[in-house]
Structures are given as structure tokens and as C-alpha cells.
Amino acid sequence: MLAVDALGPVGPYRSRKQLTVTDVTGVPVASVSLMPRLYVTRTMSALHRASELPLAQRLRALATAGSLFAKDSDDYVDLVARVSGLPLDDIRFATNAISEACCTAFEAAQQGRPRGASTVEDDRVAEGAVWTRRGHVFAVHAAGNHPAVHSLWLQALALGYRVAVRPSRREPFTPHRLIAALRAAGFPDDHVILLPCEHDVADEILRCADLGMAYGGDEVIAKYAGNPRVLPQGPGRSKILVTAGDWAPFLDTIVSSIAHHGGVGCINATGILVEGDPAPLAAALAARLSALPDAVLPRYPLAAAVALRDHLAQRAAGAQPFLGADQLIHDLGDGSAVLRPALHLLPSAASPQLGAELPFPCAWIAPWTRADGIAPLRNTLVLTAITDDHPLIASLLSEPTIANLYLGNRPTHYFHPHLPHDSYLTDFLMRTKALA
Amino acid sequence: MFECVRDNDDLPGAELSGDDADGYVRAAMRWHFDPETGSPFWLAQAASLGFDPREAVRSVEDLRLFPTVVDQLRNVRPEHLIPRGYGDAADIVGVYDSGGTTGPPKRVVFLDDWLQRMITHMLEPLDRLGIPLGLNWLGILPTGPHAVGHFIGLAARARRGLMYTVDMDPRWVRKLIASGQTAQADAYVEHLVEQSSHILLSQEVGVLMTTPPMLERLARRDDLLAAITRNVRLVMWGGAHMDADTHDLFRNEVFPGIPLHGVYGSTMIMGGASQRLGDTEYPIFDGFGPHITFRVVDPVSLEPVPYGTRGQVVTNHVSRSMLLPNNLDRDTAIRVPALPGQPGDSLGDLAPVQVFGSETVIEGVY
Numbered sequence: 196m197l198a199v200d201a202l203g204p205v206g207p208y209r210s211r212k213q214l215t216v217t218d219v220t221g222v223p224v225a226s227v228s229l230m231p232r233l234y235v236t237r238t239m240s241a242l243h244r245a246s247e248l249p250l251a252q253r254l255r256a257l258a259t260a261g262s263l264f265a266k267d268s269d270d271y272v273d274l275v276a277r278v279s280g281l282p283l284d285d286i287r288f289a290t291n292a293i294s295e296a297c298c299t300a301f302e303a304a305q306q307g308r309p310r311g312a313s314t315v316e317d318d319r320v321a322e323g324a325v326w327t328r329r330g331h332v333f334a335v336h337a338a339g340n341h342p343a344v345h346s347l348w349l350q351a352l353a354l355g356y357r358v359a360v361r362p363s364r365r366e367p368f369t370p371h372r373l374i375a376a377l378r379a380a381g382f383p384d385d386h387v388i389l390l391p392c393e394h395d396v397a398d399e400i401l402r403c404a405d406l407g408m409a410y411g412g413d414e415v416i417a418k419y420a421g422n423p424r425v426l427p428q429g430p431g432r433s434k435i436l437v438t439a440g441d442w443a444p445f446l447d448t449i450v451s452s453i454a455h456h457g458g459v460g461c462i463n464a465t466g467i468l469v470e471g472d473p474a475p476l477a478a479a480l481a482a483r484l485s486a487l488p489d490a491v492l493p494r495y496p497l498a499a500a501v502a503l504r505d506h507l508a509q510r511a512a513g514a515q516p517f518l519g520a521d522q523l524i525h526d527l528g529d530g531s532a533v534l535r536p537a538l539h540l541l542p543s544a545a546s547p548q549l550g551a552e553l554p555f556p557c558a559w560i561a562p563w564t565r566a567d568g569i570a571p572l573r574n575t576l577v578l579t580a581i582t583d584d585h586p587l588i589a590s591l592l593s594e595p596t597i598a599n600l601y602l603g604n605r606p607t608h609y610f611h612p613h614l615p616h617d618s619y620l621t622d623f624l625m626r627t628k629a630l631a
Numbered sequence: 632m633f634e635c636v637r638d639n640d641d642l643p644g645a646e647l648s649g650d651d652a653d654g655y656v657r658a659a660m661r662w663h664f665d666p667e668t669g670s671p672f673w674l675a676q677a678a679s680l681g682f683d684p685r686e687a688v689r690s691v692e693d694l695r696l697f698p699t700v701v702d703q704l705r706n707v708r709p710e711h712l713i714p715r716g717y718g719d720a721a722d723i724v725g726v727y728d729s730g731g732t733t734g735p736p737k738r739v740v741f742l743d744d745w746l747q748r749m750i751t752h753m754l755e756p757l758d759r760l761g762i763p764l765g766l767n768w769l770g771i772l773p774t775g776p777h778a779v780g781h782f783i784g785l786a787a788r789a790r791r792g793l794m795y796t797v798d799m800d801p802r803w804v805r806k807l808i809a810s811g812q813t814a815q816a817d818a819y820v821e822h823l824v825e826q827s828s829h830i831l832l833s834q835e836v837g838v839l840m841t842t843p844p845m846l847e848r849l850a851r852r853d854d855l856l857a858a859i860t861r862n863v864r865l866v867m868w869g870g871a872h873m874d875a876d877t878h879d880l881f882r883n884e885v886f887p888g889i890p891l892h893g894v895y896g897s898t899m900i901m902g903g904a905s906q907r908l909g910d911t912e913y914p915i916f917d918g919f920g921p922h923i924t925f926r927v928v929d930p931v932s933l934e935p936v937p938y939g940t941r942g943q944v945v946t947n948h949v950s951r952s953m954l955l956p957n958n959l960d961r962d963t964a965i966r967v968p969a970l971p972g973q974p975g976d977s978l979g980d981l982a983p984v985q986v987f988g989s990e991t992v993i994e995g996v997y
Contacts, residue, residue: 210876211913231877233847237884240851 197225197274199367201234202374202389204241208234214364214391218277219494220530225274227367230392232399238388239359239403242332245385247355250316254301256381257353261297263376265290271372275342279366280494280531281457288456289342292610293373296346299612300353307619312627322631329626330405332357336397337370338410338428339363340459340554345373348408350620352377352387359388361400367391401425406624426623431461431576432550433607436563436591438470438582443479445581445604450483452579452607454536457493458556462577462608466549468563477540477560481517484536484556489525492533493555500524500532503553507537510551514539514559523555544571569594576617577607642951652921652974653690656949660684663954668716672707673954676700691924691974694947694956695933701899701958704729704737712740712953728776729898730801739898741778742952745922749902750785752919753894756905757790760890762865766837767793771827771845772870774798779870779896779903783840795834797826799845801870824848824855831858840867843877850885859886869894869903872962872981875913895981899958900948904978907970913980915967922950924975927966930959930984935976938966944978 199216200207210228218224230238248256272286279286296303308314312324333356335348345360352358362370367389374389390400401407401424409415410428419425435449442449452464469476495503501524508520518538525533536556541548544567548559563571572578573596580591580602591600598617601609610616642658663669664677664684677684680698688696709726722743728736768787774780780796787794800819807816827849830836839859841849846868849855859866866881866889873881873893882891893906895916900923907915918924927942928935936942944962948955965979 211879212874212876231874231880233850233877233880233885236847236851237880 196223199225199227199362199371199391201228201230201238201391202371202378202384202387203234203238204245204385204388206384210234216278216365216367217496219280219496221496224278225368227362227364227391230390230396232392232396235390235392235396235399236403238390239332239334239400241385242357242359242388243403245357245383247331247357248382248386250301250314250355252381253353253355256377257297257300257349259380260373260376260382261294263379264297264373265294271368275366275368278368279339279342281341281459282491282493284491285456286342289369292343293346293349293369296349296612297377300349303612304350304354304619304621304624306613307615307621307625309627320630323629324627325630326625327628328354328356329624330356332359332404332406333624334358334400334404334407335360336401336407336409336411337362339365339367341456342366342369343456344410345369347616347620351624352382354621354624356406356624357386357388359390359400359404361390361392361397364391408620408623426620428461428617430550430552431463432466432552432574433462433464433577433579434466434468434549434572434575435464435579435607436468436572436582437476438563438580438584438587440581440583442469442476442581446479446483448579448581448604448606449476449480453480453538453558454484454487454491454556455606455608457491458536459493459554460608461552462610463556464558464577464579464607465552466571466575467558467560468544468549468567468571469560470563470565473540473560473562477517477538480558480560481538484538485518485522487536487556489533492535494527494531494533495555497524497526497530497532500526500534503534503555507553507557510548511537511539514541514546514548516540517560543567550574572597577601577609579603579605579607652924655921656691656694657689659949659951659954660688662716662951663714665716668714670714671711672703673714675711691921691947694924694949695926695945697956699957699959701737701955704739705735707738709738709740713742714952716951717742725778725781726776727778727781727898730777736776737898738776739901739953739955741901745901745950745952746782746785748922748950749919750782750789753903753905754786754789756892756908757865759908760865760892762790762838762890764791766790766864767795767835768838768840769795769797769827769830769834769836771797771799771823771839771841773801777801778898782902787838790838792837795830795836797823797830799823799842801842820845820848824852828852828855831855831862835862837863838865838867839863840869842870843868843873844871846881846885847877856885860889863889865889866891867894868892869896872983873914874982875980878914895978897946897960899955899960900946901950901953901955907977911979913965916964916978916981917970918973918975918977920969920972920974923948925964925978927964927976927978928959933959936966938968941965941980941982943984944981947975 200209212229214227215223216225268290275286276283308326312326313320333351338344360370374387377387408426416427416429419427504520504523534555541561544561544563575597577599578597642662663673713721724741724746726740770783772780784794804816893914894903896903904916924947926945930943944960944964946958962981964981967977967979969977
């Protein structure tokens with residue numbers, strides 16, 4: 196079995212307390228060291244004592260790490276696919292995305308720098324604004340839904356933060372491989388750290404960090420709502436709006452928004468709002484989604500799949516199933532199951548299920564009218580608006596709770612390193628300081 | 632008839648107390664269940680036991696015949712716990728509570744003959760660790776209604792040192808945590824750290840005794856860590872669990888070179904069990920036969936689990952002053968063979984069970 200040790204300030208550390216990680220069929224594949232709180236506290240102190248690497252060294256190390264991460268990655272890809280249940284192609288995509296993010300992290304971070312501010316490395320500034328870090332140590336409570344989430348915190352490292360990552364219990368392999376690569380590439384051990392630990396110890400990582408980011412559900416959002424040092428990353432509740440017109444040319448985009456990446460992301464569409472009768476689009480989507488092969492859909496341990504199905508069945512009360520809970524599970528007979536897409540028609544745009552985000556292709560389609568207005572579109576990470584209505588687009592653009600607006604044939608999961616994900620991460624990491 | 636007992640305690644007819652644990656138990660049964668010498672509490676229990684302990688309980692092993700009575704200690708009058716055999720000579724040290732982690736507290740009364748015996752036992756490892764007499768002690772521990780904060784002062788006196796104390800109220804911390812007031816709990820612990828810091832930074836403290844969470848909090852501060860490393864010759868811990876990984880870190884990285892010695896204290900054993908000395912994989916606690924003995928059992932069948940396996944802890948206390956047999960504790964431990972001559976099991980890697988009865992166990996600073 197593979198051993199996943201903590202990557203601490205003076206090298207790997209193996210604890211006596213171990214957590215067994217199984218693949219989706221229940222076969223144990225790895226044993227993860229779980230760190231006690233005392234180790235976490237002391238490790239975080241070591242991060243605070245370390246001083247940043249010069250930018251040139253950071254950039255060199257990041258670029259090298261990117262290559263190392265992607266190199267000879269077949270076993271890693273296979274392992275993550277087995278454990279996460281995500282399609283192999285998706286893990287390969289994520290591997291490349293992380294590898295590229297290493298190379299572009301600094302450049303991506305610079306997209307968020309105010310036009311009036313210089314970098315701290317720019318020593319020509321005699322008087323003006325300088326873009327500086329809000330702290331020195333950054334902590335991440337990572338998610339395990341998709342390996343690509345690890346692209347984001349690389350920006351903090353690029354900006355000179357020392358970074359501690361608590362991996363998810365489900366999939367610790369990606370941050371382990373990434374941090375090992377960063378260290379092999381030149382980041383000292385006390386600059387970037389992997390701290391697997393139990394839930395009750397995890398808070399210590401955030402407590403000891405200057406700033407942190409925590410992935411989770413609504414309970415995580417609520418927990419850190421009053422904590423200005425923590426940036427919660429909650430459900431995306433991404434949506435698509437289709438106003439009157441022919442939606443047929445956009446069918447691919449809508450299907451892809453729902454089901455790409457196995458439908459496990461916050462950038463996958465959960466709510467579909469349609470001006471006019473939504474039933475024809477629902478029928479067309481159901482036909483397309485039900486034709487997706489198992490190979491592009493997520494696999495879960497059977498018990499987890501059953502729990503998700505039961506939750507869906509309960510949530511779907513009052514909705515009309517096009518692809519309902521009864522057809523959700525394809526039991527593979529090896530202890531795992533594929534989750535087939537789900538699609539339900541809701542009676543109105545105000546139905547609460549419109550934001551019921553589940554970790555498989557699961558969408559809720561509802562009628563939308565001008566009278567409904569912006570309200571049902573609020574609290575959305577990515578909104579793809581398929582419309583020519585420019586006043587509507589303008590109001591969507593100015594709506595504060597819609598984080599990203601894509602127009603036309605852009606699936607909700609569209610991504611480019613220079614685009615913000617949920618605003619620029621640097622809005623949280625950096626501040627602008629006057630220098631005179 | 633009531634017999635006069637020799638100065639050094641012990642039970643009538645139990646001269647072999649050190650070597651013959653079963654003989655000691657038989658003598659104790661005669662003492663605690665004789666209407667002339669037993670306590671009102673135990674004599675009242677006798678009727679409902681369904682057996683005469685003086686006949687049926689012949690060994691340490693037989694203590695499992697007793698039903699669990701400790702829940703009655705939540706309401707019993709402590710005067711009723713004192714064996715009549717002491718007559719007017721009972722030297723009462725005090726009445727103390729259990730931690731109250733699993734419901735309302737259980738209450739016991741300490742008599743001096745037992746307390747002296749317990750303190751001598753607890754301090755015995757210090758000689759083997761080469762800890763000199765005359766060091767000053769700092770105890771960051773609870774006093775009333777808990778026993779440990781009082782007794783540590785007696786220990787310091789026996790070791791001819793000054794005693795510094797910082798009082799701790801573990802029940803208040805647990806209450807704060809249970810009601811989600813984590814910031815308040817943290818502020819309280821910080822208050823303890825601050826009080827301790829005045830002593831650690833201005834005085835020469837040679838023996839530090841507190842709970843593992845407090846040790847972690849002290850070690851967060853570089854100045855306190857430096858003071859401890861400079862002066863402290865022994866770190867004693869108790870009152871909460873220390874997992875094997877944390878134990879490793881304290882021994883090897885936080886306090887390297889300073890002996891780390893644990894005491895598994897419990898009101899239900901009327902004292903504490905000492906951590907086995909030497910380089911063990913995880914902290915192991917040995918009984919103090921025949922007075923304090925342990926079994927590690929399957930919580931359902933109550934039969935012993937195999938050695939090396941985790942089970943639930945059963946404690947026995949048998950002394951002239953008190954009988955608390957067959958108490959199914961809230962803690963779990965790995966069953967470890969006892970040392971030669973020691974009855975029962977030793978306890979490895981103690982940990983709390985998550986749920987006990989209807990109450991959820993809350994571990995806080997204590």
C-alpha cells in the first residue's frame with residue numbers, strides 16, 4: 196500500500212495514526228499519516244519563521260515543478276481515477292491544468308494587480324503604490340472533488356506566501372504529488388507543506404495562518420462568515436439562462452456545462468432557466484444526457500451512491516423527473532456504481548431545488564419570465580446567459596452575487612488562467628501600499 | 632471483632648498485601664462486608680448483591696462479580712462511604728469529585744492512610760528517573776472539587792520543594808466548548824497560560840505538572856518553552872489523553888532530554904496509575920496491585936480483549952479506606968500485559984470513547 200506522509204518543515208513525517216484510503220470499490224490503496232495538533236502548531240510556526248524566496252527563484256522552481264508534476268504521471272492518474280471515480284481523461288486534463296498553473300501562477304496572479312500598483316520587485320518606484328501581501332503564511336483546506344482545485348493556491352506560493360495544505364481525506368494524492376514536485380524543484384521544505392489531519396485538528400492550521408481558504412458546503416460558508424482571515428469556497432450553484440429563441444445551437448454547451456468533468460465541479464451547471472416552455476429543452480437534454488457513456492460519468496462507492504440517490508429522491512419532491520432518482524445508479528457489481536445524470540423539471544424559477552448542487556451531473560430546469568427578473572439568478576458562481584438582450588446582460592453584469600458571466604456558447608466550466616475564478620484570489624491575498 | 636490496625640495501615644489478616652493480591656482482596660471483602668467494619672454504603676449494597684462477597688470474591692479476578700455501583704456515587708453521602716472499622720480514628724482528608732465528563736460528578740472521600748500510600752506510589756518513579764529532591768513544582772491543575780490540585784501539593788512537600796499552583800476549572804472549559812463559545816474557552820486557557828508564565832519566567836521550576844493541552848499551549852510560546860527547557864527536570868502530565876504521536880513529539884522535539892512522565896488519574900481509582908518508564912511505543916499505564924487494578928474488555932461481552940487490541944477499561948480500587956470494584960470506565964485502551972507480579976492488565980494508548988450512555992464525551996483543555 197502507498198504511504199502518504201505529511202510533508203513537514205524538515206521533511207516527510209509519518210505518524211502512528213493512519214487513515215486508510217480506499218478506491219471506489221473499497222480496496223485499500225494508501226495509508227495516510229494524520230498529524231496531531233502539536234505537530235500542526237509547530238509546523239505552522241516553522242512556516243512563519245521561514246523567509247520568502249526571491250521571485251526569480253520562485254518562478255524557476257514553479258516552472259520546474261510543473262514539469263515534474265506532469266512527468267511520468269500515468270500511475271498517479273490511474274490512482275486518482277480509481278480513488279476519485281472521475282474519468283481518466285478528466286484526471287489527465289487536471290494533471291495538465293495543474294502543470295500549466297505552476298508555470299502561469301505568477302502571471303495569473305498579476306492579472307489582479309491594480310493598474311496603479313507596482314510589484315514589490317520593481318525597485319524603480321520612488322513614489323507610488325506597491326502591491327504587497329496581506330500576510331506571510333497561507334493555509335488551504337483543500338477539496339477532494341476534483342484535482343484541478345489545486346491550481347489556485349499556487350498563486351499564493353508565486354506571490355511569496357508560505358503555504359500549508361490540508362488535503363482532503365478522499366484524495367490526498369494530488370497535493371502530495373504537487374508539493375513533492377515543488378520541493379524537488381527548489382522550494383525549501385519550510386515553504387510549502389502538506390498537513391493531513393483529522394477534522395478536529397484542521398482548524399489549528401487556519402488559526403496559525405495569516406490567511407486561509409476553506410472548501411466546503413454551506414456549513415463551511417456559515418462557519419467562516421464572521422472570519423475575515425478565511426476565504427470560504429462554497430457551492431457554485433452555476434446556472435444557465437436561455438431567453439426566447441432557438442436553443443438548439445446551444446445544446447452542446449448546455450450538456451457540457453452539466454456533465455463535463457463528471458459534473459462534480461462548482462463550475463458545472465445546476466440550474467437551467469428557460470424563457471417560454473422548458474419542456475422541449477428538458478426532453479432534448481434528457482435524451483443527450485442519458486446517452487452519455489459510463490466512461491465520462493463519476494463513480495462512487497455503492498453506499499455513497501445510494502446515499503446520493505436517496506438524497507436526490509427526497510430533494511426532488513414536487514419536481515417532474517426527466518431523468519429521476521430511479522435510474523441514477525448503475526451498479527457495476529464490484530462495490531462501486533456509476534451515477535447517471537439526473538434532470539428534473541421544476542414548476543417555477545423560485546423552486547428551491549434550483550441551487551441543489553450535487554456531485555454528479557444533476558440539473559434542474561425551470562421556466563423563467565421577465566417578471567421573475569434577476570432573483571432566481573442570484574448567488575451563482577458562473578452564469579452562462581444565452582441571450583441577445585443587452586439590457587438584461589447589463590443587469591446580470593452588475594448583479595453582485597453573480598461571480599462570473601459567460602455569454603452565448605461558453606460552457607459554465609470554461610476556464611482560462613487569466614480569468615478570475617471567484618474574483619481574483621489576489622483580491623484576498625494582496626493589498627496596495629503607498630511608498631514615498 | 633474490630634481489630635486495631637498497624638500504623639502502616641492495612642487490612643486485618645492481609646500481611647502479605649504486597650505479594651498476595653488475591654489474599655488482600657479476601658481480607659478486604661472481610662473488612663468491607665463485616666457489619667462491624669464495613670461502610671454503611673457497602674453494607675447497604677450487600678443485601679442486593681445476591682452473593683456474599685466474603686465467600687464469593689476470592690481473587691482480583693472475582694471483583695468482576697460486583698455490579699457497577701459508581702453511578703450511586705453521584706448522590707451518596709460521603710460519610711456513608713467511610714468504613715465503620717475506622718471508628719473515630721478516620722483521618723479524613725477531603726471530599727472530591729470526579730471530572731463530571733459523563734454526567735453529574737461522582738463523589739468520594741479520601742482518608743489519609745490511603746492518600747499517603749498513593750502519594751508514595753506516585754512519587755516512586757521519580758527516584759528511578761533520577762529526579763533530585765528539593766526541586767520546585769508548578770502544577771497547572773484543578774483544585775476543588777477535584778482532588779489532583781490538592782494532592783500535588785502534598786507530593787511537592789514530600790519531595791521537599793516549593794509548590795506553585797495555577798488553578799484550572801476544566802468543567803467550565805467543557806461547558807464553553809459544548810455551547811460553542813470557543814473564543815471564550817480560548818481566552819480562559821490564555822488566562823491560565825499568562826498566570827503560569829509569571830511563575831515560569833520569574834521562578835525556578837524543576838517539576839511541571841499539567842494536562843497535555845496545557846503543555847501544548849505553553850509550548851506555543853517561545854519564551855516559556857525556553858524557560859521550561861532551561862529549568863524543568865521533569866514534566867508530568869495527566870488529566871487528559873495524550874496520543875502516541877503527540878507523546879513522540881513532546882519526547883523527541885518539544886522537550887528533548889526532559890523526562891516526560893504521565894499519570895492516569897481517576898477519582899474512580901482514588902488516585903493515579905503511573906506511566907511505565909522506558910521507551911514504549913505509546914504511553915502505558917501500570918496498575919498498583921492489589922489496590923488499583925485494570926482489565927481491558929470488550930464493551931459488549933465484558934470479556935477480555937486479546938493483548939494488543941483496544942477495548943474498554945475496567946477499573947478496580949481496593950483498599951482499607953474504599954472499595955470501588957468493576958467500574959466500566961469511559962476510556963478505551965490497548966490491552967498490554969501487566970508487569971511481573973502485577974495483577975490484571977496494563978493500559979496502552981488510552982483514548983476516550985466517543986459516546987457513553989446518553990451523553991457525548993467532550994474533551995477540552997482537561
